[in-house]
Amino acid sequence: MSRPMKIEPVVRVVDVYPYRRRRNGTEFLVCRRASHEQFAGQWRMIAGKIERGETAWQAGLRELQEETQYVPLHYWTIPSLNLLYQWHRDRVNLIPAFAAEVDKDPVLNHEHNAFQWLPAEEAAAHLTWPEQRRLLLLAAQMLSEGVPAQLVIPRREVLATLRGRAAA
Numbered sequence: 001m002s003r004p005m006k007i008e009p010v011v012r013v014v015d016v017y018p019y020r021r022r023r024n025g026t027e028f029l030v031c032r033r034a035s036h037e038q039f040a041g042q043w044r045m046i047a048g049k050i051e052r053g054e055t056a057w058q059a060g061l062r063e064l065q066e067e068t069q070y071v072p073l074h075y076w077t078i079p080s081l082n083l084l085y086q087w088h089r090d091r092v093n094l095i096p097a098f099a100a101e102v103d104k105d106p107v108l109n110h111e112h113n114a115f116q117w118l119p120a121e122e123a124a125a126h127l128t129w130p131e132q133r134r135l136l137l138l139a140a141q142m143l144s145e146g147v148p149a150q151l152v153i154p155r156r157e158v159l160a161t162l163r164g165r166a167a168a
Contacts, residue, residue: 009092014060015082015132016046017099017139018070018106020117026143028123028136029102031067031112043116043126045136056096057153058161068106071162075100076152078139082131099139099147
């Protein structure tokens with residue numbers, strides 16, 4: 001009798017949920033994918049692949065800056081993962097998620113052709129994937145209850161990472 005193959009989970013991509021605080025509440029950024037990109041026409045948060053030598057949080061920061069030109073005011077880990085099984089690769093993706101507070105509109109790169117700032121429930125409704133909706137709502141809940149300090153990536157680490165990228 002043959003033994004079933006074991007599926008090894010992989011951490012290869014990250015999700016980032018940008019938000020801004022307004023007098024009337026917190027708004028989340030959703031960006032529409034350009035027609036020539038994967039997930040064309042879908043409203044999404046920021047996402048991308050982890051490059052060799054990067055940690056997951058550094059990849060999220062890089063993707064945020066590449067896709068929006070943001071340097072976040074606050075950057076923190078959402079204490080849950082986006083789980084995705086890809087049947088065509090027989091692969092389980094464990095996708096770390098981060099939230100990033102920003103204070104202006106994004107400067108979108110070629111991957112996106114539009115953006116919207118929306119309250120959490122409305123932003124989540126724009127997202128296609130259930131796990132991404134869940135994580136956005138979890139981020140909103142944590143913002144209303146208070147983000148534990150141990151989840152916050154220190155600003156000096158964020159700035160050092162961005163300076164290191166700029167020098168490379």
